[in-house]
Amino acid sequence: MESSVFSFTPSPSDHPVENALRVAVQPNMSCRGWPADAGSKALENYTALEDAFVIAQLKQANAVIAGTTCMSELGFGLVNDTGARAVTEDLADAALITDYIGESRAAAAKAGIFGFKPSWGRMSRRGLAGLVPSMETWGITARRVSEIRQIMQMVCVFDDQDFSMRPEPLPDFDLSRSFQNQAPVIGVAQGYEQRLNPNEARAWNTALSALKTAGCEIRPVHLPDPGLFSLAHHIIAAVEASSSAGKYDGVRYGHRTDACADWNQMYLKTRGESFGTLIKTFLFQGAYFQFQQYEAFEQACRARGKLMDQTLTALADLDGIAGLTLGEHSDPPAAQTIEDIYEGFGFTLPANLTGLPAVHIPGLARHGRKDFGVHIMGKLFKDPDLLALARFLETVTSKAGAA
Amino acid sequence: MTYDAVIGLEIHVELNTPTKLFCDCPNRPGDPPNTHICPACLWLPGALPRLSRAVVEKAVTACLALNCTVQKYSAFDQKVYYYPDLPKGYQLSQHHRPLARNGFLNIDTETGELKRLRIHHIHLEEDVAKLVHETEGRTSVGLVDFNRAGTPLIEIVTEPDIRTPEEAVAFLKRLLTRIRYTGASECSLEKGSMRVDANISIRPKGSDVFNTKVEVKNMNSIQHVKDAVAYEIQRQTELMEKGTPIVLHTRLWDPEKQATLAMRGKFAGPCVPDPCVPAIEVDDAWLAGKKAALPEMPDLRQERFVTGFGLALDEARAISRERDVADFFEAAADAGAHPRKAANWIISQLVPALKELDLTLSRVPLTPERFATLIRLLDADEINGAAARTVLVKMLSQDQPPEALVDAHGFRQVSDTRALEAIAEKIMADHPSDVQDYRSGNPKVMGFFMGRAMKAAQGKANPKRMKEILIRKLSQ
Structure with missing residues (x-):
């Protein structure tokens, strides 16, 4: 069983501390001396030269890196991803999953555990071989919020070599606010329920009841059309991916095709053989916007700025904006095309586009046998408060479960 | 018909900072191959660029020396293209928001007039790796030296204000002198710390249209620039007169053939804002300090x-x-x-x-x-x-x-009058007929006496004093 979850595990002698937090990572998260192929032939046989900043922080805090899980190619989507399974099968206390569009939260939702994406700029991206620099973060999945908080406390250290990090005092996740004396205020997009199908709406109403029972104040807020988030995400992410994957040329590492007549043929053949259909499609789309529709890319960037402003404004007096994590027919782990990806991650991608922290809470939005999950976006860089809210709701859920 | 040339220059200047633009590797591209490399300048997976403050400071100083307006905000873009000397598929450059705009330099033209040549903008960018083509052996191979990858450059883009090869030369000389004064670069075309590309078109005299231009590269000295620009003007003039259309492309200057040769179609790839490098925000007080410190x-x-x-x-x-x-x-x-x-x-x-x-x-x-x-x-x-x-x-x-x-080394001159007089008297005594010759009105004999005197003094005689004494004694 273990071998189908992990693509690489260290020898037992690499486990120096007993009862330490066990963290599973993906093979695009650099662990010195470990294979780091990012699930792609483009990085075939590549070995990481140094620890990623986050990995180094985890090791310094005596966490154990349990191994690398299987991942989708370059971490885009969840096909073949086994990160959440490492947690549910108790092979790790937490699993880190690269989050471009909602992968960590969707994986958690499918597995019935918690999933968290920090604010962009809260965790150093150095050593994370990513694809969409302006949106990617390390996501964390775990059975309990406490493990997520524990990891955040370990890794949220300022890295002066990652400009995206905010040079300010880092948060103390143990001293975040409590909701015991002041009820959380949760925003819900006006007309949200009308956008859901009947089963989704039923699950959502279950969640709303649970939130209200827990004492949450539900407040309708004006939010932009979710389709705009998806469109802007798609164009910008594809363009960034096209550039980011440019370095996978087979010249210095990774798969390289057999001898060719000239270097141009070598590039074409190497890259043609290196990437799977999903990534190729995404890179082609990105190149199309770069070379043929640059104006559309510029419009997407402008739209992104407005969407961020509008979302931040809506969040001003709230503790979070809630919705479902998954739609009834969305099945992120099975999404094999770009259309399926954007369909499956439609509820989670606004947090990536805006850089806001977001958490998936299991157990609150059930209908029938399906748990649609509650997805809450918090305020920028208020990650501890969002995790405190998640902890508060976790307590509610467990009480409800116990009852 | 007579024609005017319209010439714009794109000048790459390598800044002499201790480290590269986005990492701490030494900025010494000439050292043994691949000795100054790291995950960042090799762009290994997960590496992040870190903008060098020292580079920005030197670049700003150079911009100020060229009378440019340093922009409050500037940012890096990805210039996307594939080539083996570019390890990540794009070059980090400042296309949309350059570091500085609207500069100028004044030159003296061939007719002695003062002419202002405008600079459109100056932007920062990273240099690419160096390709070495190994042709010995059965199969030729291309080798890549990444020492140069990520070294800092500024690119100075002029307005098309230059009209003659001589103006281009005057502009370049003025430009390199001023940048050298700031200490930002050695600006040597011969050593590769400065590279000049020229965009050249021609048009009928008096016209103000901009015709299709041709880019000329590979000019490794100021003289090459002058020769290449002159050649290209002549070549385009001949084409124009034959009615052959001029096509947008790049040509290389061949100094041996003294000709420009077609190289490739001009690259026009996209430039996309880069999400990994921080934008540069120039603080007013800091900029004022840099202006004040300008030599x-x-x-x-x-x-x-x-x-x-x-x-x-x-x-x-x-x-x-x-x-x-x-x-x-x-x-x-x-x-x-x-x-x-x-x-x-x-x-x-x-x-x-x-x-x-x-x-x-x-x-x-x-x-x-x-x-x-x-x-x-x-x-x-x-x-x-x-x-x-x-x-x-x-x-x-x-x-x-x-x-x-x-x-x-016994170089001190003998200026002592008595010693010099003794030398003069001995020479005159040894050569009475020459004395007579001089006194008969042949002043050229003085050269002979001076030669003898300096030889006698083993070259240490003060020649001015020696000559005075000889003239006085010969005239007695």
Whole structure:
């Protein structure tokens, strides 16, 4: 069983501390001396030269890196991803999953555990071989919020070599606010329920009841059309991916095709053989916007700025904006095309586009046998408060479960 | 029909910062291949670029020296294209928001008029790796040296204001002098720290249209620029007269064939804002500090040398061309050297000697104070010009004051009247017929007497005093 979850595990002698937090990572998260192929032939046989900043922080805090899980190619989507399974099968206390569009939260939702994406700029991206620099973060999945908080406390250290990090005092996740004396205020997009199908709406109403029972104040807020988030995400992410994957040329590492007549043929053949259909499609789309529709890319960037402003404004007096994590027919782990990806991650991608922290809470939005999950976006860089809210709701859920 | 040329230049200048643009690797591209590389400049998976503050500071200083307006905000873009010398599929450059805009330099045209040539903008960018083509053996291979990957460049893009090869040369000379003054770069086309591309088109005289331009690359000296631009103007003129359309493309200057040769279609890939490198925000107070710290530029210094030290315009221009030379001159004059004499010796003796030995003033033990002493010794006739030249060259390698070298080599001149009179009397006694010849009205014999006298004094006689004594004695 273990071998189908992990693509690489260290020898037992690499486990120096007993009862330490066990963290599973993906093979695009650099662990010195470990294979780091990012699930792609483009990085075939590549070995990481140094620890990623986050990995180094985890090791310094005596966490154990349990191994690398299987991942989708370059971490885009969840096909073949086994990160959440490492947690549910108790092979790790937490699993880190690269989050471009909602992968960590969707994986958690499918597995019935918690999933968290920090604010962009809260965790150093150095050593994370990513694809969409302006949106990617390390996501964390775990059975309990406490493990997520524990990891955040370990890794949220300022890295002066990652400009995206905010040079300010880092948060103390143990001293975040409590909701015991002041009820959380949760925003819900006006007309949200009308956008859901009947089963989704039923699950959502279950969640709303649970939130209200827990004492949450539900407040309708004006939010932009979710389709705009998806469109802007798609164009910008594809363009960034096209550039980011440019370095996978087979010249210095990774798969390289057999001898060719000239270097141009070598590039074409190497890259043609290196990437799977999903990534190729995404890179082609990105190149199309770069070379043929640059104006559309510029419009997407402008739209992104407005969407961020509008979302931040809506969040001003709230503790979070809630919705479902998954739609009834969305099945992120099975999404094999770009259309399926954007369909499956439609509820989670606004947090990536805006850089806001977001958490998936299991157990609150059930209908029938399906748990649609509650997805809450918090305020920028208020990650501890969002995790405190998640902890508060976790307590509610467990009480409800116990009852 | 006669034509006007329309010429714009794109000039890459390599900044001489200690490290590269986005990492801490040494900025020494000429060192043994692939010795200055790291995950960031190799763009290994997960590596992040970190913008060098030192690069931004030097670049801003160079922009100010070229009279540009430094922009409050500038940012990097990805210039997307594939080539083996580019390890990540795009070059980090500033396309949409360059570091500085709207600069200018004034030049003197061939007709002696002052002409202002405008600079459209200056942007920062990283250099690419160097390709080495190994052709020995059965299969030729292309090797990549990443030492140069990520070294810092500024690209200076002019407006198409240049009309002749001579103007292009004058502009480049003015530009490299000013940048060298800031200490931001050596600006050597020969050594590769400056590269010039020229965009050239022609149009009927009097017209204001911009016709299709041709880019010319691979000009490795100022003379190459002049020759290549002149050739290209001639080539396009001939095409125009034959009615052959001019096509947008790039050509390479071949200095051996003295011709430009077609290279490839002009690249026009996209430039996408980069999400990994921080934007540059220039603080007003910081910029004011940089402006205040800008060294006095050569044209102002030239003026001051004329008015303050009494140098002729040509002397002042030559002395102020390089900052280290101008600093040296000024310090020597302050140390008491006669300014014009010091300037002449620097231009005619010191600079050529340094060039011959491939040295710079910063690498020799000669100080301005010692140089001033040497000039004083010469001025006081303590040594003659030949001895002064020898001592000057020795001071480039020996850490000794000029007096010590003069005495050690017995260069001090004999100015003692009695000793010189004795020499004169002996020569006259040995050559009575020549004395008679002189006294009969043949002044040319003086050269013979001077030669004999200097030989008798083993070259140490003060020639001015010796001549005076000879004239007096021969006239008695």
